[in-house]
Amino acid sequence: MSAFDHAAGTPSPTVGRKEYSPLLAGMGGPSRVTKVAPGPPFLLKVHPSRWQVLGGRVLPCPGKHKLQAGLNAVELDRHSGRLKAGTSLAEAKERGWQILPHDDLPPGTDEGSYLYRPDGRGDVVLLIWERCFAGSATIRSDADGWVGYLSWLVDAGRVEPAPLYVLEGMLDAAQERLDRAQDRVRTQPSAQVDVDREVAIIAVIEGEIEQRGAAEPVRQAPAGLDGVDL
Amino acid sequence: MADEITFSSIADQVESEILSGEFLMLQADRNALPAHPALFRVPGFRGRGSTSQKIPQIGLMGYDLLASTAETGTVANTALTDASGTIAVARYAKAYESSDLARLVDAYGVLQPGVLAMDATVSLASTILSLHANLVDNFATTAGTSGVDASLENVLDAITALEVSKTEGPFLGIVHPQQWADVRKDAALNGGGAIQFNAGAQAMLDAMKGLGFKGSFLGVDWFTSTHVPTANAGADRAGGIFGRGAIAHVIDEVPVDPDLPQISVNGQLLFEKSRTARDALTAYISTAYLGASEQIDTCGVSLITDA
Numbered sequence: 001m002s003a004f005d006h007a008a009g010t011p012s013p014t015v016g017r018k019e020y021s022p023l024l025a026g027m028g029g030p031s032r033v034t035k036v037a038p039g040p041p042f043l044l045k046v047h048p049s050r051w052q053v054l055g056g057r058v059l060p061c062p063g064k065h066k067l068q069a070g071l072n073a074v075e076l077d078r079h080s081g082r083l084k085a086g087t088s089l090a091e092a093k094e095r096g097w098q099i100l101p102h103d104d105l106p107p108g109t110d111e112g113s114y115l116y117r118p119d120g121r122g123d124v125v126l127l128i129w130e131r132c133f134a135g136s137a138t139i140r141s142d143a144d145g146w147v148g149y150l151s152w153l154v155d156a157g158r159v160e161p162a163p164l165y166v167l168e169g170m171l172d173a174a175q176e177r178l179d180r181a182q183d184r185v186r187t188q189p190s191a192q193v194d195v196d197r198e199v200a201i202i203a204v205i206e207g208e209i210e211q212r213g214a215a216e217p218v219r220q221a222p223a224g225l226d227g228v229d230l
Numbered sequence: 231m232a233d234e235i236t237f238s239s240i241a242d243q244v245e246s247e248i249l250s251g252e253f254l255m256l257q258a259d260r261n262a263l264p265a266h267p268a269l270f271r272v273p274g275f276r277g278r279g280s281t282s283q284k285i286p287q288i289g290l291m292g293y294d295l296l297a298s299t300a301e302t303g304t305v306a307n308t309a310l311t312d313a314s315g316t317i318a319v320a321r322y323a324k325a326y327e328s329s330d331l332a333r334l335v336d337a338y339g340v341l342q343p344g345v346l347a348m349d350a351t352v353s354l355a356s357t358i359l360s361l362h363a364n365l366v367d368n369f370a371t372t373a374g375t376s377g378v379d380a381s382l383e384n385v386l387d388a389i390t391a392l393e394v395s396k397t398e399g400p401f402l403g404i405v406h407p408q409q410w411a412d413v414r415k416d417a418a419l420n421g422g423g424a425i426q427f428n429a430g431a432q433a434m435l436d437a438m439k440g441l442g443f444k445g446s447f448l449g450v451d452w453f454t455s456t457h458v459p460t461a462n463a464g465a466d467r468a469g470g471i472f473g474r475g476a477i478a479h480v481i482d483e484v485p486v487d488p489d490l491p492q493i494s495v496n497g498q499l500l501f502e503k504s505r506t507a508r509d510a511l512t513a514y515i516s517t518a519y520l521g522a523s524e525q526i527d528t529c530g531v532s533l534i535t536d537a
Contacts, residue, residue, distance in 0.1 A: 039459060040364065047370045054376055054377075062462075066365075069318070070521040071523065073318045075318045076320060087318070095527050127463050130463050141464040143463070
């Protein structure tokens with residue numbers, strides 16, 4: 001006699017069951033696509049005047065050379081339909097910019113380009129050090145990776161180090177900011193953060209200048225003084 | 231009791247949802263740059279044989295000073311300094327295509343040509359703004375510190391750099407709303423001295439909030455836009471402040487053909503209907519020919535601050 005039999009001996013069969021998952025109309029699950037704002041493709045570029053202190057070093061402050069027809073003299077090639085950026089890049093170089101090739105990356109980098117397109121977003125181009133998230137417009141920066149790339153550009157000789165006159169200008173500006181922050185901290189204790197930051201920035205710039213040695217500015221005898229009666 | 235009338239018992243008389251009769255616009259950066267002296271619009275390309283224009287920059291009107299010269303000496307020739315920047319035009323367009331049935335039941339009239347023409351006008355303005363916002367991050371001169379909130383000090387530094395480089399005012403600032411918010415916060419919480427009693431600072435704090443034109447502050451006319459790009463791998467935003475000569479733009483349209491269902495909107499945009507009768511589809515297409523490019527780099531300063 002089985003355990004399911006009642007005392008009266010009448011069988012009481014159990015009801016069959018099968019796995020159930022609620023399927024709700026219109027509930028397709030969370031989006032797998034990022035909501036980051038669209039933007040044109042670009043190449044990174046650096047300029048001898050644009051430097052910054054990042055990660056305890058003086059590093060270039062790159063710009064983005066946008067590659068979109070109609071922007072900065074970029075055109076569409078009338079035959080291939082591809083972007084034609086020769087004039088645009090030449091003008092950027094005339095203004096002192098150096099274009100950074102997208103596939104020139106530090107050894108050991110897994111990616112073949114510093115640019116990528118998130119899945120499902122043909123209208124978004126990001127740097128490999130910019131992380132985006134499904135269903136969100138947020139961009140998070142991989143600061144260490146970015147500093148590593150910029151450091152490699154200088155260390156590997158891809159980009160000339162900051163000119164001494166630029167460093168001295170940065171030092172003057174940082175010193176001014178420090179002076180003002182020190183004034184502020186007397187009435188606003190929270191401004192101590194600014195003081196500490198500027199002190200650190202100054203130390204980095206001074207270290208860079210010291211490392212470079214006191215390069216003499218270019219000098220030449222002033223022209224046109226032959227007729228001066230001294 | 232029985233036969234109470236409940237919501238579920240009158241299923242043949244109700245709908246699961248009805249349209250509200252009102253609708254909301256989705257959030258967007260739908261703003262137009264003001265007619266500002268810092269904006270430099272060049273003539274169109276119509277009938278000029280090229281899609282690319284060279285804009286000369288000429289060193290006259292006080293560029294070279296008179297040289298002190300001997301009473302009877304021969305004055306040397308002065309070299310005329312010049313340079314140029316290029317601007318190219320490209321097609322910018324969009325199309326909305328709807329079926330006859332969709333237009334038939336369209337409850338809000340959003341598929342009607344008048345509404346789509348208005349949309350095209352606003353979209354054109356936003357596109358021109360986007361082109362400018364994508365150029366202000368690339369001036370060789372910068373103000374601000376990566377990872378640090380924008381401040382009044384950064385704005386004053388940028389203005390100083392423009393004045394030192396002999397840029398003529400008035401200046402226009404195009405910055406990300408986060409940058410503007412940081413400057414506003416600095417004015418509210420840390421502004422002292424002259425700023426504290428500056429009417430512009432008061433107006434800045436009390437101004438109606440939202441994107442677009444924010445008014446004048448510290449002698450700069452301010453505009454915020456979410457099109458302002460990121461910098462430093464997303465850690466920062468890179469807006470900019472500039473005067474006349476920094477950026478040139480062009481807006482052009484192809485001439486309207488009177489035989490076709492098309493109109494010109496403000497002489498800047500071609501708006502036309504395209505009917506595919508076999509498929510019962512009607513499209514409304516907006517086309518403008520636009521270009522924007524940097525000209526004199528030192529007429530602008532990029533403001534690179536925490537995102």
